[in-house]
Amino acid sequence: MSKEETFKELADAVISCKKEAVDAAVEKARSEGIEPAEIIEKGLAAGMNEVGILFERGKLFLPHVMLAAGAMESGVSILEADMPTDAASKKLGVIVNGTVEGDVHDIGKSIVSTMLQSAGFEVHDIGRDVPLQDFIDKIKETNADMVGLSALMTTTLPGQKEVIEMLKEQGLRDKVKVMVGGAPATENWANKIGADCYAENASEAVTKAKELLV
Amino acid sequence: MTTEYTTRMGDGQRILMTREQILADLKEGMADAADLGEIPDLSEDELDKLVDIIAMPARMVGVEPGKEVPVTHDIGTIRIDGDQGNSGVGIPSSRLVGVMMHERAFGADTMELGHIDYSYKPVKPVISNEQQTMEVCQQNTIIPLLYGAMPNLGLYYTPDGPFQNPGDLMKAFKIDEARASIEGAAKHATRDITWIMKKMMSSGTDGINFDTVGAAGDGDMYASLHAIEALRKEFPHIYIEAGMAGELTLGLHGDLQYDGKVLAGMWPHQQAPVVAKAGANIFGPVVNTNTSRSAAWNLGRAVTFVKAAVKASSIPCHVNMGMGVGGIPMFETPTIDAVSRASKAMVEVAGVDGI
Ligand code: B12
Numbered sequence: 221m222s223k224e225e226t227f228k229e230l231a232d233a234v235i236s237c238k239k240e241a242v243d244a245a246v247e248k249a250r251s252e253g254i255e256p257a258e259i260i261e262k263g264l265a266a267g268m269n270e271v272g273i274l275f276e277r278g279k280l281f282l283p284h285v286m287l288a289a290g291a292m293e294s295g296v297s298i299l300e301a302d303m304p305t306d307a308a309s310k311k312l313g314v315i316v317n318g319t320v321e322g323d324v325h326d327i328g329k330s331i332v333s334t335m336l337q338s339a340g341f342e343v344h345d346i347g348r349d350v351p352l353q354d355f356i357d358k359i360k361e362t363n364a365d366m367v368g369l370s371a372l373m374t375t376t377l378p379g380q381k382e383v384i385e386m387l388k389e390q391g392l393r394d395k396v397k398v399m400v401g402g403a404p405a406t407e408n409w410a411n412k413i414g415a416d417c418y419a420e421n422a423s424e425a426v427t428k429a430k431e432l433l434v
Numbered sequence: 435m436t437t438e439y440t441t442r443m444g445d446g447q448r449i450l451m452t453r454e455q456i457l458a459d460l461k462e463g464m465a466d467a468a469d470l471g472e473i474p475d476l477s478e479d480e481l482d483k484l485v486d487i488i489a490m491p492a493r494m495v496g497v498e499p500g501k502e503v504p505v506t507h508d509i510g511t512i513r514i515d516g517d518q519g520n521s522g523v524g525i526p527s528s529r530l531v532g533v534m535m536h537e538r539a540f541g542a543d544t545m546e547l548g549h550i551d552y553s554y555k556p557v558k559p560v561i562s563n564e565q566q567t568m569e570v571c572q573q574n575t576i577i578p579l580l581y582g583a584m585p586n587l588g589l590y591y592t593p594d595g596p597f598q599n600p601g602d603l604m605k606a607f608k609i610d611e612a613r614a615s616i617e618g619a620a621k622h623a624t625r626d627i628t629w630i631m632k633k634m635m636s637s638g639t640d641g642i643n644f645d646t647v648g649a650a651g652d653g654d655m656y657a658s659l660h661a662i663e664a665l666r667k668e669f670p671h672i673y674i675e676a677g678m679a680g681e682l683t684l685g686l687h688g689d690l691q692y693d694g695k696v697l698a699g700m701w702p703h704q705q706a707p708v709v710a711k712a713g714a715n716i717f718g719p720v721v722n723t724n725t726s727r728s729a730a731w732n733l734g735r736a737v738t739f740v741k742a743a744v745k746a747s748s749i750p751c752h753v754n755m756g757m758g759v760g761g762i763p764m765f766e767t768p769t770i771d772a773v774s775r776a777s778k779a780m781v782e783v784a785g786v787d788g789i
Contacts, residue, residue, distance in 0.1 A: 277470065278470065278682050278684075278699050279699055280685075280688075280699075281684065281685025281686070281688045281698050281699070282604060282685070282686070282688075283604065283609050283612065283613065283685065283686070283687065283688040283689075284685070284688050286604070286607065286609055287609060290607075
C-alpha cells in the first residue's frame, strides 16, 4: 500500500468516528514504518479537518465530531509510545502548553505537546479551558522558557492576548517566549498581540520553538 | 435607465433591484440549495418565471386560474385573540370564533385546533377541556378540523421533564448518556402524542397536525414518525399532516434511523419519503429564510428545495409559508407583496399541492 493510501485510510477512519477503526489504521500505519508525526499530521489531522467540513455542511453532527475527536485522541495515544523522549539527555527547554479559558478544543494542542516533547522539550500540558491565571502560575512554578497558547475559536482568541498582558503586568514577559496557535490564529494576529511566534501546525511549532529556545 | 423593481430583503426591508440583479440572486440561492441538498438546479424557464413573479407590477399577486390549491392554517384558532407573541392580532374572541372566522370569513380549507401552549405534552392535564372544545368546534363547522401542536421534545428534558438535558451531557462529553436521554424522551413523546390523539379522536377530530417536527433535532423527528406510525395503525382513516420545523434535520443524537435511513442531516426531499412511509397524508416542507439575503435569493433557494421535495414525495406536499420560511421575509407580519409572490412561486414553479 502506498503512503498516500495509508494516509487516506487513517483519515477515513477518523471520519467514520469509530475508535476501533482509528486504532486499527494507526497500528497498520505503524507496521508499515511510517513516522508517528506523519501519521498524525497527514492522516489523522487531515481526517479531523474533513470532519470539520462535513460538520459545517450538515453531513455530520456534534456527537459525531465528539466521537471522531475521541477516536483521534485514542490513535494519538498509541503513537505516543513510539515517540519516547530521551529523559536522560538535557532538555531543550521548558514549555507550558494549554488551551485558553472558555475553549475545550484540545486535540491540536495535545498533538503540539506530544511533538514538542518528543523533540526533547520538557512540556507541561495544563489541559483545556484553562483559567488564564493558571498559565502564569504554572510558568512561575516550572520556571518555563516558553508558553504555548492554543485557541480554536474566534471568541476565545483574545485569551492569548490577555495572557501576554498578564505576563507584562507580572514582569515575566522578558523571561518567557510566547507561541500562539490554533485554527483562527495567524501570523498577523501573533504580531498584533506581541507574541514571539505563531505556528500553523505541530511540526512548525517544533521548528519555531527550537529557533527561539535552542 | 434600467428599470428597478421593488422587492425585499430577508428581514423585510424594502429594496430596489433590476431584472438582472433579481436573476443573479435567484441563481445564487438556487445554487446554494442544489449544493447543500445535492439536488437539481431549476431550469432556465423556471428561473425566468420566478423573475417575472418577483417583478410583477401589482403589490399583491395570485396564482393563475385553475391553479388554486388548498390553504390550511396551523395555530389559527388562537391567531385572532392571541397577541403578537403567537402571531395573533389581539381581538378578544374564543377559539371557536377563531375557527369559524377562518372557515366562513377567510376561506381556509382546513383548520386546526390548538391550545395556547401549543406543545403536546402540556395537553395531557387539560385533555378534557381540549376534547370539549373540539366537540363544540366540530358542531359549528364543516371544514376538516385537525388537532395540532408541536412534538417539542425539549419539554421532556430537565427542568421540564424526567430526562437529563442532552446538551448538558454532551458538554460533559457524555455522548452515550446524551443519546440515551434523547431516546428516552422520544419514547415518552410518542406515547403522549398517541394517547392525546386517541382521546381527541373520540371527540370527533378529523386528524392531527404535527407542527414543527424536528424542532429539537433528530430525536424530535424520530418521536413524531413513531407516533404517526402508531396512529395510522390505530385509526386507518385518520388524516395526518406532518410539517417540519426547519430545512435540515439537526443531529443531536446523530444515529437515529427510521426505515433504515439516518434522520440527522436530512433535507426536505429526504424527509418526505420517511414521513410518507410512517403513514402521513401530507408532508409540510420548510425552507428557512436568510435575513441578510434578498427575497430573490431566498426564493430561488426555497423553490429549489421544495421542488425536489415535491418530486421525491409520494404524498401531497403543503409547503410551510409564513414569517421566515418558504422565501418569505422574517417579520412578525410579513408583507403581502412578499407572501403572495413566494406563494405563487411555490404553486406554479415548485408544484406544491397546498399551502
Ligand atoms: C473537534 C471539534 C470539536 C470537538 C473538540 C474535541 C476536543 N477534545 O478537542 C467538540 C465536539 C467538543 C467541539 C465543541 C465545540 N466546537 Co468545535 N470543532 C471541532 C473541529 C471540527 C476540529 C478541531 C480539531 O480538532 N482539528 C484537528 C486538529 C489537529 O487541528 P487544530 O486544532 O487546528 O490544531 C492544529 C493547529 O491549529 C496547531 N495548533 C493548535 N493549537 C496550537 C497551539 C500552539 C501553541 C501552536 C503553536 C499550534 C497549535 O497545531 C495543531 C496540529 O497541527 C473544528 C472545525 C475545524 N475544522 O477546525 C470545530 C470548531 C473549532 N468548533 C466550533 C464550535 C463553535 C464549537 C462549539 C461552540 C460547538 C457547540 N455549539 O457546542 C463547542 C465549543 C465549546 C467550547 N466552549 O469550547 C467552531 C468555532 C467557530 C468560531 N467561532 O471560531 C469550529 C471552527 C467549527 C465551526 N465552523 O462551527 N468541537
